[in-house]
Amino acid sequence: xxxxxxxxxxxxxxxxxxxxxxxxxxxxxxxxxxxxxxxxxxxxxxxxxxxxxxxxxxxxxxxxxxxxxxxxxxxxxxxxxxxxxxxxxxxxxxxxxxxxxxxxxxxxxxxxxxxxxxxxxxxxxxxxxxxxxxxxxxxxxxxxxxxxxxxxxxxxxxxxxxxxxxxxxxxxxxxxxxxxxxxxxxxxxxxxxxxxxxxxxxxxxxxxxxxxxxxxxxxxxxxxxxxxxxxxxxxxxxxxxxxxxxxxxxxxxxxxxxxxxxxxxxxxxxxxxxxxxxxxxxxxxxxxxxxxxxxxxxxxxxxxxxxxxxxxxxxxxxxxxxxxxxxxxxxxxxxxxxxxxxxxxxxxxxxxxxxxxxxxxxxxxxxxxxxxxxxxxxxxxxxxxxxxxxxxxxxxxxxxxxxxxxxxxxxxxxxxxxxxxxxxxxxxxxxx
Numbered sequence: 478x479x480x481x482x483x484x485x486x487x488x489x490x491x492x493x494x495x496x497x498x499x500x501x502x503x504x505x506x507x508x509x510x511x512x513x514x515x516x517x518x519x520x521x522x523x524x525x526x527x528x529x530x531x532x533x534x535x536x537x538x539x540x541x542x543x544x545x546x547x548x549x550x551x552x553x554x555x556x557x558x559x560x561x562x563x564x565x566x567x568x569x570x571x572x573x574x575x576x577x578x579x580x581x582x583x584x585x586x587x588x589x590x591x592x593x594x595x596x597x598x599x600x601x602x603x604x605x606x607x608x609x610x611x612x613x614x615x616x617x618x619x620x621x622x623x624x625x626x627x628x629x630x631x632x633x634x635x636x637x638x639x640x641x642x643x644x645x646x647x648x649x650x651x652x653x654x655x656x657x658x659x660x661x662x663x664x665x666x667x668x669x670x671x672x673x674x675x676x677x678x679x680x681x682x683x684x685x686x687x688x689x690x691x692x693x694x695x696x697x698x699x700x701x702x703x704x705x706x707x708x709x710x711x712x713x714x715x716x717x718x719x720x721x722x723x724x725x726x727x728x729x730x731x732x733x734x735x736x737x738x739x740x741x742x743x744x745x746x747x748x749x750x751x752x753x754x755x756x757x758x759x760x761x762x763x764x765x766x767x768x769x770x771x772x773x774x775x776x777x778x779x780x781x782x783x784x785x786x787x788x789x790x791x792x793x794x795x796x797x798x799x800x801x802x803x804x805x806x807x808x809x810x811x812x813x814x815x816x817x818x819x820x821x822x823x824x825x826x827x828x829x830x831x832x833x834x835x836x837x838x839x840x841x842x843x844x845x846x847x848x849x850x851x852x853x854x855x856x857x858x859x860x861x862x863x864x865x866x867x868x869x870x871x872x873x874x875x876x877x878x879x880x881x882x883x884x885x886x887x888x889x890x891x892x893x894x895x896x897x898x899x900x901x902x903x904x905x906x907x908x909x
Contacts, residue, residue, distance in 0.1 A: 583684030615687030
């Protein structure tokens, strides 16, 4: 009896050939606005059949900080940097008050008390926001006096001491050359006083002067967000967008001349340039359309943020957005990568609006950002209540709001916020 040895050999090969146009679209989709600007400019320079929708120089300036003040307002740069400080309604008010009360030299000309009164917040909140703003670029910005700015620079150089403080507190005597008086105040020789004064003379006289030392890398927002009647309106940032156009007039001229051109390489070059130009145009349009669609879904889900601040942030994942729009999750990831929105004076990355969720008694709809905001709010009011809350106390307070989190979770979030523990806050009588 013959035995039939029947075996099946799986020799199926599946070749996936992705259209080059799709690859190009994916590449453009995941570019940031700055990268798109640079890339499209390069393409315009290489392709004779492409023209720009507007002069490239208007977008790239200011590349050099030396002409910064002429082309890009210092206040805009500060608003951009302070975006994560301005995620609450009250903090947004204070940020605006302090920035708008900077003088041309970069000194803050409004007091903590005055800012708090205008914003209708506590003096503690006003002090906290000013301290956060003073950490922005350029160094020493928001110093309130020349003396404070000079001291800041000396502390940064690690040479500030009581003698420098005495001399800075007596700048009038420095100006009049009364070195004997200064030497007596410091218990130093006149030569030592002169050396200290020479070191002070090397310092910058105003915070704005620090801007001349380097380049500012601007963040170009892709989407402008506005609110109207409790609705969110998203539009593409046309002011900063960079589009390419096909030069149809030039193409027609070339086509007319083509009849008398027999060189196949020339004809092929012209054909490829036109095809690549249209591919670039289609990729940019597809990027803009996809970005606008995804952003609208994200921000409508997070609508409360624009009216309540960070306490309005809900849990959100790439998967949820992909299911709402019926696109691949990886497409959502590419779309939000390095993309920014501008709302009022703040600029935020789209990834800010994606956050994990925490468990509660009645619902599972509290985001990590919301929990952090509530923790920060509880600690913010400690000074007004003359009490210091431990992490366990904070967890109990959150529990009364039906937000059940473990003490260790509160500790983790508090540390993420760079807030000291209750023992340190109690000793130093500060909360942040």
